[in-house]
Amino acid sequence: MSAAQEHHLTVSRSARYYMAGTLSDQTRHLWIVCHGYGQLAQYFIRHFTALATADPTLAVVAPEALSRFYLQGTSGRVGASWMTRDDRLTEIDDYVAYLNQLTDTMLAACPAEVRVTVLGFSQGSATVSRWLAQARFQPTRLILWAGAFPPDMDFAVATHLARRVPIVLVCGTQDEYVTEENLAAQVAFLHNLGCPPEVRRFVGRHELNAEIIQHLHAEVSGLK
Template identity: 55%
Template sequence: MTEHHLAVTRTARYYQLGELSATTRRIWFVCHGYGQLAAYFSRHFAFLTEADPHTVIISPEGLSRFYLSGNGGRVGASWMTRDDRLHEIDDHIGFLNQLAEQVLAACLTEVHITVLGFSQGTATVSRWLTRAPFRPDHLVLWAGGFPEDLDAVAATRLLQGIHLTLVVGTEDEYISAAKITEQQAQLQQLGAFPRLLTFSGKHELNRAVLEALQQVPEPE
């Protein structure tokens, strides 16, 4: 038995909060974690667009969906698993690049871009951005890590000259203080010196922190 692969066209899903136009000043690309759906994940960011009509949130959804329990009920999505992972990575990078090209074409070139990955989404956005046609102004890795298997040259090129923020809840059941220290050391070896934000909470988003992230200054 031999394994083969065939590239096919499929329909990807994403959600948008706010209206894209030449007056858009801030774009957030936000990638959910394992077992989440973009429709629900994006709701955490709705207050940003409500407060500022020049801000737009783009929330893509992982290409693989599954039932969270048994044969029915709630559905979640995943960016990848360990099975056939390289092709899954290529597929979602292709999806995200096509999406970004479409979104950014509707904006002025000086639009401020924040890319946020939550949990499994942190590895997704990190891999994506090393092969993306643009560089974000601000990269947020929330409750997850920067992939250790990324090419060091590509990773260093990505991390130079951008705001980098790590966010983690003080009661996060998946990330210990030791893990955070390891993550900071890894990033420093790549020439990055991230800001670390913590909040009282678990493996979850936090509105107060999102408000603080919105205040990262735009480049002059």
């Protein structure tokens, strides 16, 4: 008896995303924000709704990862994951195609001069890094929050991306997943690529911070 062979079939499916603000010919800033492991876009985007409410030229889009699961057992709270180690290359290809299609749709509704900020939180940092290496547009800025370039990312690809796009690293001072050594290693990695990042710290854990988010938007929009 011959061994079973693995195959893949490309199918259509629905992908969920949430938006704060409205896309129009008045849109000047678009944020694409990718959540971390076990989170849902519905709740993740709440950290950015105040920005869109205060600035009508801003829209924020939060795509949700394609794989959902129960966080504990077989019922209760649900989270989503961008990928796991199983069939990981196919999952990466799937979310890159998904994020490209979503961004194409968003940009088609914006003026050509719209400035795009891409933010990845935790697992979302690796997600947006892999995606932007193959994206069909160039963002104004990349924010890696409590995360980093994935270690398996091609060195040449990482260099090409980092030299094209300004990078901001954000991390809480008591982050339980990102140690000071982890952060220092990522800073050193980017310095070695010839792309020294900006580093923002706040007093907090593995979480987003409203003051930092507001300040980052103010910097690129001229509101400060």
